[in-house]
Every structure is written in C-alpha cells, then in structure tokens.
Amino acid sequence: xxxxxxxxxxxxxxxxxxxxxxxxxxxxxxxxxxxxxxxxxxxxxxxxxxxxxxxxxxxxxxxxxxxxxxxxxxxxxxxxxxxxxxxxxxxxxxxxxxxxxxxxxxxxxxxxxxxxxxxxxxxxxxxxxxxxxxxxxxxxxxxxxxxxxxxxxxxxxxxxxxxxxxxxxxxxxxxxxxxxxxxxxxxxxxxxxxxxxxxxxxxxxxxxxxxxxxxxxxxxxxxxxxxxxxxxxxxxxxxxxxxxxxxxxxxxxxxxxxxxxxxxxxxxxxxxxxxxxxxxxxxxxxxxxxxxxxxxxxxxxxxxxxxxxxxxxxxxxxxxxxxxxxxxxxxxxxxxxxxxxxxxxxxxxxxxxxxxxxxxxxxxxxxxxxx
Amino acid sequence: xxxxxxxxxxxxxxxxxxxxxxxxxxxxxxxxxxxxxxxxxxxxxxxxxxxxxxxxxxxxxxxxxxxxxxxxxxxxxxxxxxxxxxxxxxxxxxxxxxxxxxxxxxxxxxxxxxxxxxxxxxxxxxxxxxxxxxxxxxxxxxxxxxxxxxxxxxxxxxxxxxxxxxxxxxxxxxxxxxxxxxxxxxxxxxxxxxxxxxxxxxxxxxxxxxxxxxxxxxxxxxxxxxxxxxxxxxxxxxxxxxxxxxxxxxxxxxxxxxxxxxxxxxxxxxxxxxxxxxxxxxxxxxxxxxxxxxxxxxxxxxxxxxxxxxxxxxxxxxxxxxxxx
Numbered sequence: 001x002x003x004x005x006x007x008x009x010x011x012x013x014x015x016x017x018x019x020x021x022x023x024x025x026x027x028x029x030x031x032x033x034x035x036x037x038x039x040x041x042x043x044x045x046x047x048x049x050x051x052x053x054x055x056x057x058x059x060x061x062x063x064x065x066x067x068x069x070x071x072x073x074x075x076x077x078x079x080x081x082x083x084x085x086x087x088x089x090x091x092x093x094x095x096x097x098x099x100x101x102x103x104x105x106x107x108x109x110x111x112x113x114x115x116x117x118x119x120x121x122x123x124x125x126x127x128x129x130x131x132x133x134x135x136x137x138x139x140x141x142x143x144x145x146x147x148x149x150x151x152x153x154x155x156x157x158x159x160x161x162x163x164x165x166x167x168x169x170x171x172x173x174x175x176x177x178x179x180x181x182x183x184x185x186x187x188x189x190x191x192x193x194x195x196x197x198x199x200x201x202x203x204x205x206x207x208x209x210x211x212x213x214x215x216x217x218x219x220x221x222x223x224x225x226x227x228x229x230x231x232x233x234x235x236x237x238x239x240x241x242x243x244x245x246x247x248x249x250x251x252x253x254x255x256x257x258x259x260x261x262x263x264x265x266x267x268x269x270x271x272x273x274x275x276x277x278x279x280x281x282x283x284x285x286x287x288x289x290x291x292x293x294x295x296x297x298x299x300x301x302x303x304x305x306x307x308x309x310x311x312x313x314x315x316x317x318x319x320x321x322x323x324x325x326x327x328x329x330x331x332x333x334x335x336x337x338x339x340x341x342x343x344x345x346x347x348x349x350x351x352x353x354x355x356x357x358x359x360x361x362x363x364x365x366x367x368x369x370x371x
Numbered sequence: 372x373x374x375x376x377x378x379x380x381x382x383x384x385x386x387x388x389x390x391x392x393x394x395x396x397x398x399x400x401x402x403x404x405x406x407x408x409x410x411x412x413x414x415x416x417x418x419x420x421x422x423x424x425x426x427x428x429x430x431x432x433x434x435x436x437x438x439x440x441x442x443x444x445x446x447x448x449x450x451x452x453x454x455x456x457x458x459x460x461x462x463x464x465x466x467x468x469x470x471x472x473x474x475x476x477x478x479x480x481x482x483x484x485x486x487x488x489x490x491x492x493x494x495x496x497x498x499x500x501x502x503x504x505x506x507x508x509x510x511x512x513x514x515x516x517x518x519x520x521x522x523x524x525x526x527x528x529x530x531x532x533x534x535x536x537x538x539x540x541x542x543x544x545x546x547x548x549x550x551x552x553x554x555x556x557x558x559x560x561x562x563x564x565x566x567x568x569x570x571x572x573x574x575x576x577x578x579x580x581x582x583x584x585x586x587x588x589x590x591x592x593x594x595x596x597x598x599x600x601x602x603x604x605x606x607x608x609x610x611x612x613x614x615x616x617x618x619x620x621x622x623x624x625x626x627x628x629x630x631x632x633x634x635x636x637x638x639x640x641x642x643x644x645x646x647x648x649x650x651x652x653x654x655x656x657x658x659x660x661x662x663x664x665x666x667x668x669x670x671x672x673x674x675x676x677x678x679x680x681x682x683x684x685x686x687x688x689x690x691x692x693x694x695x696x
Contacts, residue, residue: 002565008582029690037395044687080400090424098443099420102440129474129475129477131477132475132476132477132479133476133477133478133479134476134479134480140441141480142475142476146463146467146468149436149463149464150466151441151469152432152435152436152437152439152440152464153436153437153440153443153468154440155433155434155436155437155440156437156438156439156441156443157439157440157441157443158442159437159440159441160440160441160444160445160446163396163422163444163446164444170440182430182432183433183436183488186430186432186433187433187436189428189430189433190427190428190433190436190437193427193428201385218680228612236646313596333485333537333623341674344476348478349473349474349477350473350474350477350512350513351473351513351537352481352537353474354613355565356565356612356615357612357615
C-alpha cells in the first residue's frame with residue numbers, strides 16, 4: 001500500500017526489491033540431472049565426480065544405519081542427514097585438508113569426510129569423551145550444540161589463519177533457524193570487519209525443528225543477510241551437488257586471496273526428524289511437501305547425470321553401499337572397544353592442573369571406582 | 372622499581388606478556404588507538420602493532436567467540452570485556468564454550484583465554500557497570516576467577532593468568548585502579564593462581580576477603596587492634612579455586628572467622644568459603660562463621676551506593692559478633 005504521506009521519501013517496495021532481486025538461486029543440475037547452466041560447470045574429472053557420488057551414497061547409508069543403531073539403543077544423540085548430502089558433502093568436497101570445519105550437530109558427515117574416524121563420530125554420539133579427541137592433523141572442531149556459537153568461533157579461527165599467513169579457510173554451518181541468532185550476525189560481521197578467510201553456510205532445510213522459515217524472518221532469502229555485514233551472499237540449490245561445490249569453491253578462492261568471507265545459503269530439506277529424540281515431523285510438515293522435496297533428491301539427480309555420462313552403474317553403487325556397511329560395522333566394533341568411561345576420567349580432563357577440590361574428588365571417585 | 376597504580380601495573384603485565392609470547396593477542400572494544408576506556412592498554416597498539424593489539428566490533432559474544440576461535444589456532448587471547456556487567460552478552464562463550472573446550476575434546480584442545488574486565492562499586496557508574504558477578508563465574512567448572520587487590524598482585528596475577536592454559540576471568544576493581552600506588556618490579560614475575568595471601572597476621576579472628584574489601588578489612592583490623600582484638604586478614608586473590616589450606620590454617624589458629632565480600636549475600640564466594648570451613652574445621656570453631664556482604668537487591672542506584680556497599684564499620688561490627696559469641 002502506498003504511503004498516505006504527501007511527501008514520502010521511503011519507497012519500501014523498492015528498498016526491499018533492490019536487495020532481494022540480487023539473490024537468484026544458483027543451479028547447475030536440475031531435478032532430472034540435466035545441466036541447465038553450462039557456463040557454471042565446474043572443472044571436475046570423472047574420478048572426482050564419481051568420488052563425490054560415492055560419498056553421497058555412502059553417507060545416505062551411514063544415515064540409515066545410524067537411525068537404526070539409535071533405535072536399537074546402540075548410538076546416542078543423532079540428527080538425521082538424508083536429503084542434505086549435496087549441501088553437506090559437496091561443500092566439504094571443495095575444501096583442502098588445511099581448511100578448518102566448525103560443524104553444527106547435524107554436520108557430522110563433513111567432519112568424517114575431513115578425516116575424523118567414524119568410530120570417533122560414534123563415540124561422540126554415544127557421549128564418550130574419546131569421541132572429541134580429534135586426531136593430530138584433522139582440522140575440525142567437534143559438533144556445536146549451541147545454535148550460532150560456531151559462527152562467532154569461525155570468525156576467530158579464520159582470523160587466526162589470517163594471522164598465521166595460512167592459505168586456508170575456516171568454514172561453518174548452521175540452519176535456517178540459526179540465522180535468527182545474534183551470534184550468526186556477530187560472526188559474519190566480525191569476519192567481514194577483519195576480512196577473515198571464512199565461509200559461512202546456511203543449510204536452509206525449511207524447518208528449525210518445527211518452525212518454518214517464514215516465521216524466522218521477514219527476509220525473503222537468508223543469503224541477503226550478508227548485505228548488512230558488507231559481505232557477499234549467494235543462494236544455491238542445496239539439492240544440486242555441483243551448484244554447492246561451485247559456490248564453496250568460489251568462496252574459498254576469494255577467502256584465500258584475502259578478499260574476506262562469503263555467506264552461502266543452500267536450499268535443502270531434511271527427510272527425517274530433527275533428531276532421534278522424539279521429534280515427529282508429521283506434526284509440522286505435510287506429506288505433499290515431503291514428496292515435493294524428495295523429487296529434488298541430490299542422489300537421484302546426480303546418479304542420472306553420471307549415468308548419462310556413462311560413468312556410474314548400479315554395480316558401482318552397490319560396491320559403495322557394501323563398503324559403507326562394512327566400515328560402519330568395523331567402526332562400531334572400535335567404538336564398542338573403548339574403555340568404560342569413569343568419573344575420574346572426567347575430573348582429569350577439566351584443567352591442566354587439578355585444583356584442590358577436584359584432587360579430593362578424584363581420590364573419592366578412584367576409591368568408588370575400584371570397588 | 373617503579374611506583375605504579377593498579378591500572379599501570381596491568382598495562383605493564385600486558386606489555387610483558389606481549390613481549391614474551393608472540394601468541395598473546397590483546398583485543399576488545401576501544402583497546403587499540405584509544406588504549407581502553409580506563410587506559411589499561413595505553414600505548415600497546417603503538418608498540419606491538421594492530422596485528423597484536425586491536426579493536427573489535429562492539430559485540431561481546433563476538434569477542435568471546437573470537438577468543439575461542441583464536442584458541443583453536445594456538446593463540447593466547449586476552450580479550451577485554453569493557454565492563455563486567457556486560458558479561459551476560461558473552462556468557463555462552465565463557466561458560467558454554469571456553470570453559471568446556473578441554474573437557475569436550477578429552478584434553479586435545481584448550482582455551483588459554485584471559486577475559487579481563489573492570490567491575491566494582493563506589494565509583495558512581497550507570498547500571499550494569501559495577502556488579503560483583505564473580506560468584507556467577509565461580510559456579511562454572513572449568514574457569515578460574517582472579518581478583519587482585521593491589522598493583523603488585525595485579526601484575527603478577529595477570530601474567531600468571533595469561534600463561535595459564537585454561538580460561539581465567541581476571542576482574543579489576545574500578546575503585547582500586549588509581550586509588551593508590553605501590554612498588555612494582557620491572558619485567559616479569561608471577562603470583563601463582565589459587566594462592567591466598569595473609570595480609571596481616573592475627574590470633575583472635577580470621578577475616579577472609581578479596582578485592583576492594585581487603586582494604587576495608589585491613590582498616591577494620593587496625594580499629595579492632597585499638598580495642599584489643601588481633602585480627603588476621605586473608606586476601607584470597609583467586610576466588611575460584613580458593614586457597615583452602617591458607618584459610619583452614621588460619622581458622623584453626625584463631626577459632627573464629629568472618630568472610631567479607633562486596634557482592635550481595637546470596638551471591639556466592641563467601642557462602643562457599645563458609646561451607647568449606649564447616650566441612651573441614653568445624654571443631655576448631657568457637658563461634659559461627661558470619662558474612663559481611665551487600666544486601667540482596669540489584670546493585671544500588673548511585674545515590675544509595677555509599678550505604679549499600681559494605682565498609683570497614685560493617686566488618687568491625689560483624690567481627691565483634693563472632694569475637695563476643
């Protein structure tokens with residue numbers, strides 16, 4: 001509605017459109033696996049394309065097995081990942097080993113593909129402190145529980161990389177709900193002000209537990225939140241592995257060339273519940289919406305794309321599936337063999353030097369645990 | 372040796388550690404060119420450059436997150452929270468993140484962050500500047516909480532805090548920043564964290580305190596002496612963890628104790644000291660252990676600050692209660 005003021009200078013419609021029109025979703029592969037944006041095609045070899053597909057297939061199996069292990073009581077906290085494979089794995093695929101990942105709690109696949117042994121991911125899920133003992137040379141933080149905390153820390157890791165003169169980036173993930181947090185804005189704003197080599201990814205899977213994006217913000221896209229921080233933002237089809245890969249690759253290139261951080265919004269969907277702790281998506285999502293998004297499935301479209309190129313087959317996919325199952329079985333065995341966790345262990349990892357109260361409590365629990 | 376105020380001693384400690392360790396970074400709101408609102412970082416950016424001493428955007432949670440992230444890259448961050456009343460904005464980075472980093476990673480990572488911050492009453496600040504929130508911090512396992520009462524201690528304790536491989540909350544009482552000067556040695560020296568100091572020896576009652584209340588307690592002890600009572604005054608210096616050995620040794624000697632804090636009575640440190648004495652020395656006690664503290668309201672409006680804050684008269688009155696029990 002036009003202003004009733006005779007001399008209004010604020011053209012709200014224009015002010016919003018000027019921003020919103022900049023954020024057109026980048027897509028390279030459509031739902032049928034056809035290339036719709038030839039100019040944007042990344043220069044990936046057949047082997048790299050196969051590897052990316054293998055990782056997505058592998059991770060879908062990991063998700064299925066994790067859900068079933070959770071139901072059997074053999075895994076702890078678990079946030080399902082199916083539907084988000086392109087968003088998670090194609091972004092990680094654009095990274096180098098020196099890059100540092102600060103994941104949210106759903107982002108376990110990225111840190112596993114970045115080098116965290118699967119057995120440790122299982123131990124972390126089960127609530128064993130050895131899960132967090134990240135091996136030397138694996139550049140990841142353990143998954144963050146507080147929504148947004150990883151964003152402000154990413155500004156710090158990225159500033160640290162810059163001070164060290166490293167040709168590497170810090171990359172972090174949150175969801176659509178996470179963009180409502182103060183820490184989201186503080187993180188992108190700090191990184192922008194310091195021109196720090198950071199990549200901030202918003203996996204917009206449409207729901208923060210049950211709350212839809214429309215209730216999070218008046219912003220038409222979440223990528224446009226970059227504008228206020230003075231950094232570039234881009235929205236990509238999060239079900240399209242090539243679009244996600246290209247956006248992350250470009251953001252990484254900018255970052256290591258000293259041009260500062262980038263915000264990437266991936267349009268995606270989680271097929272499963274928020275976590276395995278009792279969430280029931282039928283309370284807030286319709287079957288129609290689920291079906292609509294399943295048609296966009298990243299594995300389906302990438303499989304078609306690779307089959308058309310003649311570099312993927314059912315046989316190859318089955319090999320990956322078998323390998324995933326085998327690895328999971330093996331990782332569970334390793335996790336099962338971890339020593340029983342004791343209170344004395346917890347006391348030992350509190351401080352470098354134990355204060356008097358913990359020293360006393362250590363002795364008390366040592367005695368209890370010896371019985 | 373030079374005569375220094377506490378603020379000068381703090382600057383000197385920061386300078387010493389910036390020289391000593393290239394991983395030490397000093398940052399926060401207005402700490403660069405401006406040298407901090409209290410001039411704690413005066414001249415440091417000039418000497419060490421913007422790479423080591425720098426201004427941040429105005430956002431405490433961002434400052435805390437920056438510190439945790441820099442820790443993950445092997446730095447030794449010394450962020451300033453401009454006033455400790457603003458700590459609520461950075462609670463997650465302190466209690467939710469820095470305090471837990473070593474624990475969460477089974478000892479693989481650590482957060483050697485020293486959060487410096489001014490606090491304390493008696494200087495007529497606006498709301499949210501003067502609160503004594505050390506009790507809140509002491510409730511958090513994984514952080515140490517340090518409160519110096521003199522320029523000499525401030526320098527030695529700050530150097531120790533920066534060198535500590537776990538997070539430390541280093542609280543600087545605003546009233547003590549420039550209230551007196553003291554001989555402070557050049558160069559580096561440390562005072563171990565978790566170690567109290569007997570400021571004055573006595574035999575009749577132990578006065579256990581910290582921060583600005585050390586000076587009120589010493590004044591009270593002088594007055595008590597005129598009336599024939601010998602009071603021992605202990606400055607905790609680190610309020611988490613407390614120096615239990617020094618406290619208990621004193622209480623076993625005197626048989627009587629009071630604990631003096633500027634914070635509200637319901638808020639923390641003194642209650643813990645009383646509980647520890649009860650746990651460990653109840654049979655040495657000739658009287659209950661009493662507290663001197665501010666009333667359990669929100670920090671006083673400046674117009675009522677002088678009567679709200681505990682002072683040496685309150686210390687004398689409470690000491691006499693236990694002396695005459």
